Amino acid sequence: MEKDICKFIEAIKERIIYYRRDFHKYPEVGWTEFRTASKIARRLTELGFDVKLGRDVLKEEDRMGLPSEEELDFHYKRALEQGADKEFIKPLKGGFTGVVGTMDLGDGPVLALRFDIDALKIRENNGENHAPSRLGFLSVNNDIMHACGHDCHAAIGLGVAEVLSNFKEKLDGYGTVKLIFQPAEEGVRGAKAMVGAGILDDVDYVIGGHIGLVAQAGTLVCGVNGFMATTKFDVSFKGLAAHAGGNPNKGKNTMLAACTSVLNLHSIPRHGKGASRINVGTLVSGTDRNIIPDSSIMKVETRGETTEVNDYLRNYAVRIIENASKMHDVDYEIKYMGESICAASSHELINRVKNIGSNLKCFDNIINVFTTSGGSEDFNFMMDKVQKNGGQGVYFAIGTDIKGGHHNSLFDINEEDMLKAVKLFSVLCVDILNNHDKN
Known part of the structure; x- marks a missing residue:
């Protein structure tokens, strides 16, 4: 099935790139991702996922660093003007901008894949050498841009959703997959509220990743540890x-x-x-x-x-x-x-990522574990929750050719590398579903 999955991903390449460019053009900072989340919810529904969002996936009192009511209202109205889905935006009002799409494939392990979706308060460079400017998907929202790759993460998540939807019949009877689209990762504000809502309570495996970060172009880092x-x-x-x-x-x-x-x-x-x-x-x-x-x-x-x-x-x-x-x-x-708290990737999942990354043959360099220092990542709340319940978690990094660096007005990536991420997430997901008892 691995070859069929990779072939399918290549066939939907332009759709994945479209998702990324659309999210990039209309960036939204933490707790205001009204357009982004509503579009994701609509697409997941179209692909056959059971979708929960808003207060159903976020514990209200655990949200941190919320904008003022005036700011939330401004961004909500702007999202509607910029094409937000009118049905799915309603449950998001007030800054409840999380989305979870679940595909129940029968008895078996429960997997959760996490994708963060928020942007940063940075004015994007509009120079001709900057691809989003040159190709027409420069941020239209003043002083806000996707300068850390979360537009790519959202697109990767939808790419995985396309794969699972397409291969659903071949996976029937193998378990459950949850696609978690998390708001407000910047400032480590959103994951704790999703954990508090109970969406990880039944999860056996939780998987997260980042494009770029500590990985150079062509590199896969199978486990990133050391987040403070x-x-x-x-x-x-x-x-x-x-x-x-x-x-x-x-x-x-x-x-x-x-x-x-x-x-x-x-x-x-x-x-x-x-x-x-x-x-x-x-x-x-x-x-x-x-x-x-x-x-x-x-x-x-x-x-x-x-x-x-x-x-x-x-x-x-x-x-x-x-x-x-x-x-x-x-x-x-x-x-x-x-x-955020500290957590470390499970050795078993790190090895699984390494084996699958090697088999995909799209990485020139595979690093087992990289221990970073100084930064923080609230995915650790999700990983800690699953591991304390007896499950496993991993956070990996997909290398890319980064322009300008993270949190920089010139930030950009090689969009081809998003396909590598979709392949890794998808094949890893299918491998766990098919071989859970062998692990």
């Missing part, structure tokens, strides 16, 4: 304004509390069980030179090589902020904006 646990949070300090010359003693200076926090946050002792990071990326305070600042906003992130290390940093940071506020007699509020 992280917590991202905003701190708002509230005090009392006063005349800086006449009555400074009557003021409650939030800038002092914020600055005391910053200096001490960057003085937290390192942890003996692994690497750690902490950063205050933004500090905004005060209005003018002769006014005691009555409000300050600070954006902070912690990262740890393990979840334990990150928890240590986060808890230490919260104590510092609390006591700095007490020191200067101001109030504070912490709002959590994103989170």
Whole structure:
């Protein structure tokens, strides 16, 4: 069946490229992927999947870093103007932009394949040397673009859906496949809410991947490990304004509390069980030179090589902020904006990816495991959930010729490499369904 699958994927190449270019032209940032998610839901339905979306696949209280209601409403209306599916967009309103398509093929293992779909707040380069500009699929949404390949991931996911739909009769009786289209991966905001909704509770295998990332063109990295646990949070300090010359003693200076926090946050002792990071990326305070600042906003992130290390940093940071506020007699509020934990790919699945990647003969270089450092990936929530339930998980990387680098205004990929990803996901999926008992 492997040869038939690869032949079919080559036959639908232009459709997969069309999906990618359409998503690229109409990018949407986390929790506002109304057009993207509605289009995906429509296509999955057409292909025979049982589709759940919105509140059915997202636990409301676990969503983090949501835009304001005004922003959500603006993006919802814009999505409709840009061709969103009018039926499937309705359950997404309010930022519930997750989609899960399920194909029940009978008794057997339950597989989940995850594809992230959100874009970034970056203005895309419109130069003639940039292929999306030259070929007519440049972002039409100001200061938003797909600069990390999630447009490709969404297209790859639909490509896999096409394969499963086409070969459904040959797979009947082998198990269940869930295609998870996740919102808000950027800022690690979306996966926890999907896990919280229970969509991974019955899953035996969960598979995720990324185009580019740590893999050069022609390379397959069978397991990417080392993503750091992280917590991202905003701190708002509230005090009392006063005349800086006449009555400074009557003021409650939030800038002092914020600055005391910053200096001490960057003085937290390192942890003996692994690497750690902490950063205050933004500090905004005060209005003018002769006014005691009555409000300050600070954006902070912690990262740890393990979840334990990150928890240590986060808890230490919260104590510092609390006591700095007490020191200067101001109030504070912490709002959590994103989170992820540590997890590692299962050795059995890494080996399975390696064997299938070798058999496909479309990779020049196959690397067993690559351990990254510094970045974070909320797919770890899904992998951790499945592994704790006795299942397996893997996160791999498909190499491509990247233009401009990730999170860059010139980001682009070689679209041929999306076909390699569709082949790998599809054949891996079929292999697990057919050989579950042999694993």
